Amino acid sequence: MNLVRAELLKIRTTSTWWWLAVGAFVSIVLAFAFNAYLATVVLGGEAGNVGMSAEQSTPAAQAANIYTSGQYLGLMFVMLIGILMVTNEFFHQTATTTFLATPRRTSVIVGKLVAASLLGFAFWLATTVIDLVAGGIFLTLNDYGTQLGEWPVQRALLFNLLAYAIWTILGVGIGTLITNQLGAVITAAVLYLVGTQVVGLLFLLLSNLLDTQAVLKWQVIWPAVASQVMITEGQSEFVPAWWVGALVLFGYALASGVAGILITRRRDIS
Amino acid sequence: MSDGQPSPTSGQIVVSGLTKQYRNVRAVNNLSFTVESGRVTGFLGPNGAGKTTTLRMLLNLVTPTSGTATIGGRRYADLPEPLRHVGAVLEASSAHKGRTGLNHLRVLCAAAGLPRQRADEALALVGLTPAAKRKFKGYSLGMKQRLGIAAAMLGDPKVLILDEPANGLDPEGIRWMRGFLKGLAQEGRTILVSSHLLSEMQLLADDVVIIAAGQLVRQGPVDQVIGSMTQGVRVRVRTPQAEALAAALKDQNATVDADGQGALLVAGVDAATVGRTALTAGVELHELTTERPDLEGVFLELTAGKAGIR
Numbered sequence: 001m002n003l004v005r006a007e008l009l010k011i012r013t014t015s016t017w018w019w020l021a022v023g024a025f026v027s028i029v030l031a032f033a034f035n036a037y038l039a040t041v042v043l044g045g046e047a048g049n050v051g052m053s054a055e056q057s058t059p060a061a062q063a064a065n066i067y068t069s070g071q072y073l074g075l076m077f078v079m080l081i082g083i084l085m086v087t088n089e090f091f092h093q094t095a096t097t098t099f100l101a102t103p104r105r106t107s108v109i110v111g112k113l114v115a116a117s118l119l120g121f122a123f124w125l126a127t128t129v130i131d132l133v134a135g136g137i138f139l140t141l142n143d144y145g146t147q148l149g150e151w152p153v154q155r156a157l158l159f160n161l162l163a164y165a166i167w168t169i170l171g172v173g174i175g176t177l178i179t180n181q182l183g184a185v186i187t188a189a190v191l192y193l194v195g196t197q198v199v200g201l202l203f204l205l206l207s208n209l210l211d212t213q214a215v216l217k218w219q220v221i222w223p224a225v226a227s228q229v230m231i232t233e234g235q236s237e238f239v240p241a242w243w244v245g246a247l248v249l250f251g252y253a254l255a256s257g258v259a260g261i262l263i264t265r266r267r268d269i270s
Numbered sequence: 271m272s273d274g275q276p277s278p279t280s281g282q283i284v285v286s287g288l289t290k291q292y293r294n295v296r297a298v299n300n301l302s303f304t305v306e307s308g309r310v311t312g313f314l315g316p317n318g319a320g321k322t323t324t325l326r327m328l329l330n331l332v333t334p335t336s337g338t339a340t341i342g343g344r345r346y347a348d349l350p351e352p353l354r355h356v357g358a359v360l361e362a363s364s365a366h367k368g369r370t371g372l373n374h375l376r377v378l379c380a381a382a383g384l385p386r387q388r389a390d391e392a393l394a395l396v397g398l399t400p401a402a403k404r405k406f407k408g409y410s411l412g413m414k415q416r417l418g419i420a421a422a423m424l425g426d427p428k429v430l431i432l433d434e435p436a437n438g439l440d441p442e443g444i445r446w447m448r449g450f451l452k453g454l455a456q457e458g459r460t461i462l463v464s465s466h467l468l469s470e471m472q473l474l475a476d477d478v479v480i481i482a483a484g485q486l487v488r489q490g491p492v493d494q495v496i497g498s499m500t501q502g503v504r505v506r507v508r509t510p511q512a513e514a515l516a517a518a519l520k521d522q523n524a525t526v527d528a529d530g531q532g533a534l535l536v537a538g539v540d541a542a543t544v545g546r547t548a549l550t551a552g553v554e555l556h557e558l559t560t561e562r563p564d565l566e567g568v569f570l571e572l573t574a575g576k577a578g579i580r
Binding site for chain 2: 002003005006009010013014015016088092093094096097098099100101102103104266268269270
């Protein structure tokens with residue numbers, strides 16, 4: 001498809017993606033070091049000291065954690081790429097030429113969404129290969145084996161892929177809603193980094209107010225929480241099942257994609 | 271095509287009853303005009319007259335409140351491969367600052383399904399090949415304008431629409447553009463150029479469409495529009511015996527006015543008649559000049575009182 005090729009070429013011919021890739025790599029290295037340290041402590045029998053439950057202290061759960069190192073910030077970086085794919089068009093005033101080349105605006109946005117998910121896939125692939133190599137070596141050296149045969153590990157890897165694709169799409173949606181580049185990037189980054197804590201706090205207040213802890217489950221409506229829930233093993237009184245997180249996240253991607261198309265179709269480009 | 275029905279392959283532009291109402295201002299008000307192929311048409315109007323809005327509605331970038339604008343009988347959005355039919359250079363069309371000129375064009379080729387080498391060819395066409403691998407932020411204003419023209423020429427279109435293309439060009443660049451556009455019109459293409467540089471338009475355009483305050487003021491061939499004005503060709507004559515000459519000229523049914531600077535403005539007769547009359551009357555002449563009204567004078571007269579800022 002021509003438009004997907006054009007979008008990927010747009011990304012390739014500027015240096016932005018390179019900086020975000022460097023950022024993602026740095027966050028992988030830091031997160032991997034932290035998770036490897038955590039695994040050493042937890043699997044060494046001191047899980048209680050770092051507040052881990054028995055379910056979270058199996059080698060498989062720790063392996064899943066290690067193999068998805070760097071996801072937290074990585075997802076933010078792919079979301080930022082998605083945002084920039086749209087806001088760049090307005091910031092650099094290329095929207096005019098883009099829509100002259102393709103007056104069917106729905107196709108332009110769909111092209112961006114497809115290119116965004118491909119890019120999310122590429123980031124996931126690179127992240128996962130790095131994590132698999134480093135994690136495999138680390139776990140093998142510590143006599144746990146690679147743990148790659150375990151379903152929780154495989155599931156974490158696969159859903160991580162889904163998360164990367166969805167967050168990039170979400171970025172495109174945010175970009176169409178807030179076309180101001182700086183505004184969109186700052187809003188999204190703040191909501192992603194700080195929003196989760198704020199939402200957690202609000203729900204805690206709400207649960208006190210209603211005198212029930214059942215509402216805590218509803219934190220999953222916040223995309224970053226949904227993303228966490230999706231890759232988390234097991235459910236509890238406070239955490240819904242993984243598929244709830246997946247559904248919520250998918251719903252956000254769909255809603256932002258559709259909203260992006262509708263808004264872009266109506267917008268005057270001047 | 272003789273019956274006025276444009277075929278799908280023709281490059282005729284038809285604007286019909288076009289209106290754009292913004293929240294507080296009616297930028298374009300029931301505007302209708304046509305642009306023929308094989309000619310350069312100047313689209314003129316004071317700042318804020320609605321030129322850019324009209325062009326953007328023609329190109330499906332801005333949605334009209336009412337009315338239609340078609341190119342070769344179709345709306346821009348309905349053209350199957352728009353870049354192969356229409357090329358446009360708009361003021362607020364730019365490129366990513368960190369992308370090279372060549373890559374900018376390659377992205378457009380990819381999006382429009384054009385072969386990749388068209389990017390190199392279009393750069394060569396506007397003489398920008400030496401700067402192909404330089405980033406857009408390093409381009410001068412004139413180079414940016416040329417890159418915009420290269421982008422418009424990617425699909426070798428039959429119709430070219432340019433919004434203030436002379437902005438930022440040096441005299442050499444303006445002369446290049448004039449030759450370039452005239453050449454394209456001679457190949458049978460439709461060229462629509464908006465501008466407020468009237469002297470340049472008089473050199474470049476075959477036809478003009480003049481708008482003010484969002485409405486059509488006058489449309490037609492440049493000569494006809496100029497000729498239609500009340501002030502026709504006049505002869506400026508300077509003489510120490512003004513009264514004697516004025517009397518002799520009035521006998522020839524000429525109208526004579528003082529220009530307030532010691533010369534006479536004579537209408538109704540040509541310079542040769544004025545000279546012969548002076549010789550017969552024995553009047554000494556110091557100056558004898560034919561003055562033709564120019565596009566600028568006509569434009570100012572036509573748009574007078576129609577404020578550009580609304």
